[in-house]
Every structure is written in structure tokens, then in C-alpha cells.
Amino acid sequence: MLVIPCPLGARERERGEVTVQAHKTLDCRGMACPMPIVKLSKAIKEMSPGEILAVSADDPGFEADVKAWCETTGNQLKGLESEGELRTAYIAKI
Amino acid sequence: MSEEKRMSMILFSGEMDRALAALVLATGAASMGYKVTVFCTFWGLNLIKKSEAVAHGGVLERMMGFMNKGGLEHMPLSRMNMLGVGPRLLRKMMRDKKVTSLGDLLDTALELGVHFVACQMSMNVMGVTKEDLAVPCEVGGVATFLNEAGKSQITLFV
Numbered sequence: 001m002l003v004i005p006c007p008l009g010a011r012e013r014e015r016g017e018v019t020v021q022a023h024k025t026l027d028c029r030g031m032a033c034p035m036p037i038v039k040l041s042k043a044i045k046e047m048s049p050g051e052i053l054a055v056s057a058d059d060p061g062f063e064a065d066v067k068a069w070c071e072t073t074g075n076q077l078k079g080l081e082s083e084g085e086l087r088t089a090y091i092a093k094i
Numbered sequence: 095m096s097e098e099k100r101m102s103m104i105l106f107s108g109e110m111d112r113a114l115a116a117l118v119l120a121t122g123a124a125s126m127g128y129k130v131t132v133f134c135t136f137w138g139l140n141l142i143k144k145s146e147a148v149a150h151g152g153v154l155e156r157m158m159g160f161m162n163k164g165g166l167e168h169m170p171l172s173r174m175n176m177l178g179v180g181p182r183l184l185r186k187m188m189r190d191k192k193v194t195s196l197g198d199l200l201d202t203a204l205e206l207g208v209h210f211v212a213c214q215m216s217m218n219v220m221g222v223t224k225e226d227l228a229v230p231c232e233v234g235g236v237a238t239f240l241n242e243a244g245k246s247q248i249t250l251f252v
Contacts, residue, residue, distance in 0.1 A: 030192050031192065031194075032123065032192050032193040032194065033118065033122075033193075034118050034121050034194075035121040035194055037122055037125045037126070038121055038122070038124075038125045038202060038206070040125075041125035041126070041127075043124075044203065069125070069126055072099075072126045073126055073127050085149060
């Protein structure tokens with residue numbers, strides 16, 4: 001299992017608040033709609049069921065979009081961290 | 095949900111802003127597991143038409159083809175076109191905000207398997223042949239679209 005590299009969610013990790021560990025990370029910082037969703041769906045396709053993907057994005061619409069994406073595709077949103085503008089979503093592939 | 099998710103869209107407009115909306119929806123839906131069909135008709139043909147394409151047929155078709163060039167770079171804006179300055183400014187604004195360009199979105203849509211259908215009737219009226227189309231697509235008519243739309247949970251007209 002991989003531990004997500006800093007600085008994504010680093011503060012929470014130091015405080016020991018992060019319990020989810022990701023098998024794969026995806027950096028979508030600087031991308032605008034619809035690219036974070038496009039990239040995360042591509043990344044999920046390459047993974048095996050049960051594995052967890054950590055996606056980080058600073059697009060203001062990402063939080064709502066990642067929730068909606070999970071609801072539509074049936075993949076599980078395990079957690080969502082926020083650090084300033086940055087949102088990191090932990091998604092378990094079904 | 096056992097039924098396959100499908101989205102069918104008619105792209106009637108040939109403006110850059112409307113094409114952007116259509117491409118964002120198409121790529122977004124494809125990423126959410128929808129099988130996406132974009133039916134390009136009338137001005138919407140310009141999205142999938144080669145920019146260097148010349149209309150075939152009589153004087154009227156050729157005149158229309160000259161004034162209605164294909165390709166993303168020739169698209170006007172639906173508002174504030176300002177004789178072609180508008181699209182340039184919007185492209186700059188999109189670049190500054192790191193919004194993906196129309197060309198990249200079109201490539202992404204094709205990569206995600208978005209299915210483009212060119213309207214045979216409007217191709218015929220406007221003097222556009224299959225060789226004038228820049229992206230791999232099917233040529234079809236109203237039944238082709240309606241057959242797909244009938245199976246879709248989402249149908250849109252842009």
C-alpha cells in the first residue's frame with residue numbers, strides 16, 4: 001500500500017486523522033471542469049475492485065462533482081479531506 | 095441499475111461557446127459511464143468538419159461553404175462575437191483559467207468513445223461529403239438519432 005505523498009493531506013496525517021490509505025494517487029491540481037472527472041474515471045478503470053484512489057484537485061466544483069460521480073458510477077467515496085482550496089477524495093473502486 | 099446508461103445529444107449550433115458546452119457534457123457523461131452519442135446537424139456539423147473543407151455543388155452551396163467554414167478555429171461566439179475578436183479573447187481567458195481547449199476536449203471525447211453522427215440531410219443540403227469530416231463518425235438520419243435517444247436516460251439539444 002502506498003502512503004499519499006506530501007503535501008496532499010499532510011496536516012491531517014501528522015495529526016493522525018487520516019485512516020484511509022491509497023493504492024494510487026492522482027494529482028488534478030490546476031485542472032478545470034471536466035478534466036478532474038475525466039482523469040479520475042480513467043485512473044479508476046485501470047485499478048482493481050476494492051483498491052483506493054486518492055484524487056486531489058483545486059477546482060472549486062470538484063467537491064460536488066466527485067460526490068456526484070461516485071453516486072452515478074457506484075464507486076464508494078471513502079473520505080474527503082480539505083486543505084485550503086485543495087480537496088482530496090478517497091474513492092474505493094467497486 | 096441493470097440498464098446501460100446512455101446520453102444522446104443533438105448539436106445544432108456551430109458557435110464556439112455552445113460547442114464547448116456540448117463537449118464538456120459529452121466528455122463528462124462518458125467519464126460517468128454513459129454511452130454518449132452526439133448527433134451533429136446543420137451548423138453543428140462545423141464541429142466535425144475539416145477547416146479546409148470546400149463545399150461541393152452549385153454556386154449557392156459553395157457560397158454558403160465559404161461563409162460557413164468548418165473547424166474549431168472558425169467558430170464565432172453566440173454573443174459578443176465582435177467580428178471575430180470575441181472568440182480570441184475567450185480563448186485567452188480559457189487558457190488563463192486553465193480550461194481545456196476545444197480541440198483537446200474533442201480529442202478527449204473521441205478517446206473516451208463518444209460516438210459522433212453526422213446528419214446526412216444537412217450534409218447533402220450544405221454540400222458536405224464524408225471526406226470533409228475531420229473525425230471518425232457515422233452518417234445517419236433522424237431514425238438513427240431517435241433510435242439512440244429512445245434508449246437514453248438523458249437527451250439534450252444544444
